[in-house]
Amino acid sequence: xxxxxxxxxxxxxxxxxxxxxxxxxxxxxxxxxxxxxxxxxxxxxxxxxxxxxxxxxxxxxxxxxxxxxxxxxxxxxxxxxxxxxxxxxxxxxxxxxxxxxxxxxxxxxxxxxxxxxxxxxxxxxxxxxxxxxxxxxxxxxxxxxxxxxxxxxxxxxxxxxxxxxxxxxxxxxxxxxxxxxxxxxxxxxxxxxxxxxxxxxxxxxxxxxxxxxxxxxxxxxxxxxxxxxxxxxxxxxxxxxxxxxxxxxxxxxxxxxxxxxxxxxxxxxxxxxxxxxxxxxxxxxxxxxxxxxxxxxxxx
Numbered sequence: 001x002x003x004x005x006x007x008x009x010x011x012x013x014x015x016x017x018x019x020x021x022x023x024x025x026x027x028x029x030x031x032x033x034x035x036x037x038x039x040x041x042x043x044x045x046x047x048x049x050x051x052x053x054x055x056x057x058x059x060x061x062x063x064x065x066x067x068x069x070x071x072x073x074x075x076x077x078x079x080x081x082x083x084x085x086x087x088x089x090x091x092x093x094x095x096x097x098x099x100x101x102x103x104x105x106x107x108x109x110x111x112x113x114x115x116x117x118x119x120x121x122x123x124x125x126x127x128x129x130x131x132x133x134x135x136x137x138x139x140x141x142x143x144x145x146x147x148x149x150x151x152x153x154x155x156x157x158x159x160x161x162x163x164x165x166x167x168x169x170x171x172x173x174x175x176x177x178x179x180x181x182x183x184x185x186x187x188x189x190x191x192x193x194x195x196x197x198x199x200x201x202x203x204x205x206x207x208x209x210x211x212x213x214x215x216x217x218x219x220x221x222x223x224x225x226x227x228x229x230x231x232x233x234x235x236x237x238x239x240x241x242x243x244x245x246x247x248x249x250x251x252x253x254x255x256x257x258x259x260x261x262x263x264x265x266x267x268x269x270x271x272x273x274x275x276x277x278x279x280x281x282x283x284x285x286x287x288x289x290x291x292x293x294x295x296x297x298x299x300x
Contacts, residue, residue: 044063067273117154
């Protein structure tokens, strides 16, 4: 029977302070989301006056119903959802396939190919050459401008390669002996066993696509119908800021005040709508995320 360590006063004090610290830290992390949410369901006049701080007042859900009536908001939500789903699926498949191929010792030039992929993590041409390249490839003002550049991600390939190398090689060898090809081994053995790391990559990809702003602002200048949800939110935030400047200068009318209130509430609601999907998805992926990140970052 193992000797049980008797808890001293110092141990109890440490656990108490540790619990207090992480409780406060959790509250600090959660409060911004809570503050945003209560301002979207409270009386709009009180929100505009800045009187909603801790508890909601005049609760209603009209803002969430109205936000989808804002011009192009539904289209922006559709574009963001479509790029997140399609972009994440293609990125996960590409990361898994490339990560598997560079682990094959009989693949010609695999080390050179792998090193060229890694080099792109440290060196890039810059924003203007990137934009010119996207223009020459015909990816400006095109939905595929969101998808194609993000398919191959060097960091994801590193994680996938390292994880696959931890899978016993005997599994592949037995499959090859039974007559399976590389594609069969990849789809029947490697993919199922790589769920943790692929789920981790999926979280990275989904969050990146959902929160992306710069590519929409730079690539979709002539196609407002391809603006992402974050781009729309940025537009409404700027509109609210412009009206606020007019108010600060004392040149405000009832129409300006109404527009300010409307745009601020819309901005808060759109921000909440853009956050909710990630908050709902992450808890279901967390167990895969933790396991995959640890196993993919440290070679077994």
